[in-house]
Amino acid sequence: MALVLNELYAAPAQVPFDVQPVEAKRKLQGRFLHITDMHPDPYYLPGASEKSACHRKKPKKDKTRASYYGTPFSGCDSPFTLTNFTLDYLDKKWTSDIDFVIWTGDNARHDNDRKLPRTPDEIYHLNRVMANKMQEVFLSKGIPVVPSLGNNDVWPHNILMPGPNSITHEYSSIWQAFIPFPSLQVFQRGAYYSVEVIPDQLAVVSLNTMYFYDSNKAVGGCEFKERDDPGNLQLDWLEVQLEMYRQRGIKLWLSGHVPPTPGNYFPECYVRYAEMSLRYQDTILGHIFGHMNADHFTLIEARDLNIPLENAQGSANGTDAVGPYKKKKRDQLYQELLQDFSDLPKEKKIDHDEYAVVNISPSVVPNPYLPSFRIFAYNITGAPKKYSKTSRRKGHGHGPTLDKKHACKEGSAYQETWWCQLDKPWHSDADAPSRMNTLWTPLGYAQYNIRKKRLNASGKTRKPKYKLEYTTFAVDALHPPADPAAATKFKYAIPLRHLPRSLRNRTITESKFAPYQMRDLTIPSWVELAQRLARPKKEAELRKRFKKYMYQGGREG
Template structure:
């Protein structure tokens, strides 16, 4: 048991990418004739609308196979495996989208599934045609992806996947599971659905989600939730119902992983999302932390309507409006009361929005570690084919309970399942401990020069590296400046970006990724933002991937 999980998103391989092409053509052609500074680099083009050249995709997968194939216990993969539809001269086709998804799936299966390592994919808004638009299943899309992901989806989940493109799986038998969510049924840009009204596929998926969480909880298990689009971009009624579920099952949900925005951030959901009218303007109230709620934290995520390079229209690029987000986040973080005054029952497990391989920002990969105390000696291994959840609710059962769902305008908070000793709140077995993020910060290279994956930063306390030989990442990937004891310097330390200092590489000093730890970090960031300290500067730099 390696106590690591790999989280990947947004590879966006582009078969049409041409080195030397005009960036304004999505790096597809010499028309218009490229001007100086408007040429696509062989390995990808930073801060542009261009997707990932096949050369970068293959280099990334080769690095993952070399460094991580034998180092992780499971993989959370949050979708978007086809190029964006950003070139009217070369519109995407369903055949191309399925071809790219098949290519990525086969490589993931070769690297991980062939070794018995579970891979949990989720469908992205660019994995379908037209992008964003997905109707209720069974459909061509769900049938195609059952075939493409046949090595990842449990056989007994095929029927439910064909109806909705979501499923559940056990990662550590009787200990840890994952729910792959189809967030497109909740996504406000999906004009094929009407939110989560009765009869809508998103409503049925939320019913299914509630049943699955109850099943996991009844078995004493923990679960990861994963999907492509995060809750900030859901229809209001879908967002409220999702919020109610993650708050109700705080003791069962160990973490939530999403992508889509191509950036690096964390947030949480608190009870004010469901009861905004009860939140007074005084933010020191125990439960009323209005400005740290979902609406405030994530309204900062506003995509630009223009390309940073060409000025051409582009939807869903996932570029943050830099003039808005830090100010909103600073206000939200500064509204938090002291730890002793927080009611931790009022918060969901932490939501991590992770970056992607696409070159809008730095191509990035994130590797988490988690607490395996007591798991290694229970006779169970996750280096074998994952067992499956035996109790799956049927669609008939879900349809029977649909009439009991409370409409959004009458949102009722059911009894929450909270426990101060649960892994989401206290460092214990299965608690996520931290993560390390690797990036390619230099792509303007010749085709013969391979770009280097470097450590951008890690969340851990630097003392973790100097107090144990069980490092959170293989020691040869840790830059030497993170070690203060010369006797344990890694044999061949990797380079870090920007000749970074130890404080740049390990700025946050988190003991774990529990709710209290993240709230403590948020308060520290809020104070640092007011005083313009380096901690805040580093956080903003990492959030925008140095853009």
């Protein structure tokens, strides 16, 4: 098996080398790529039935058959024709326009075929093949790549024991070219690390979300009384990283596979992550994750730090907490997101100190939607500034919560939980790049996918095409301003050649490709979009578009 995989799919062997500084050889472009959930499947067979995971011709009664480049809206994983085409396309079309790559895991097939069970050797081999390809396409050109571990990159899936272990050791070898040498020892312990993608200015933290993920029953869930739990050790490390980067004036992105939501993380893992996200709001530019395959965003809120009533009725660790991110029926995810957005305070009562934004990108694998990737643009103008303003957490909360003073009194069930330990000063500043458009601020993104018809119609002689699905930008932000003086300083957020013809026309003011018209991707802009989505009558068309993009035209939409 390994021999066959090597012959068919492995990229040429390369000698590992350290991540190369972008500044040394490349001019900053002000863009980066987020790519996630590629799920290559060496057993994928064109013409096979979907019910066989696209592995066999039977059953013949199954009308859905595997297409050459992948099967949209199915339960099948990606053929190598799709993953190779995607990375070759990015190599040819985008590598001259981006500064770094955030790559958030799941580079092995799902364990969805009992007749072909996965093995650790297969998982490692698939990850090594994909890592070699990422090296070839990006790292060899001086473009840093920051990978993170997915829940299907381990065996059994979802289960990862405390490290160091054979899995963390194996990935320290597979990703040796991507991980800075000083970080290898920490990585071998827990599979997390950080990379200065723009030295001394901008960093990306790669988190091992397996130690926060509540499907991983091999760990303790960050409970305060278990300080050596691997989730707690990782968050202790993260706190040190955040403080160090803040003191150095470096801004950063937090990235990983499973997104931080109450329904995905153990309760005490989530509350610690949420508190740090708000405490270091002036340093963190944003949060980028995959795993869900559906295109959406969520808000981390100060009220998430309150002790919820349901935990008082159950165990103190809150292991029965639920949220909008588990086993969805139909459009349940969409409906529960809208409910969350509807619970936001009115515009004039919003305190932006109390929010962080999690971006969750769709996948390359067309399971269950369409192959996608996302290009972010960010501000590379202006001078760096250190932010020192601090504010203590105020009394927060709407919704049912327990009185914290009472709940945390000596001898209570919550005294030795993280809910009762979160009392450090918050670092927030309205002038920070997460809050206003300044140096390193995320400005917007363009999302590309392969349409269903194009994917189904493609074959050995006809390749698919990635096309713009939508962009968050306002239309007028895609072109130089009319003022000649201002136009001389203008930089295209998305190069014109990557836009559809209709958007290249600088005279248009509206477009189906620009539904959100966001001025940037700061916290105030995202909160404003959430508030707009919460208006069922006034923003009916916007809600319809948001739902369409979330499911890419799938049955949930």
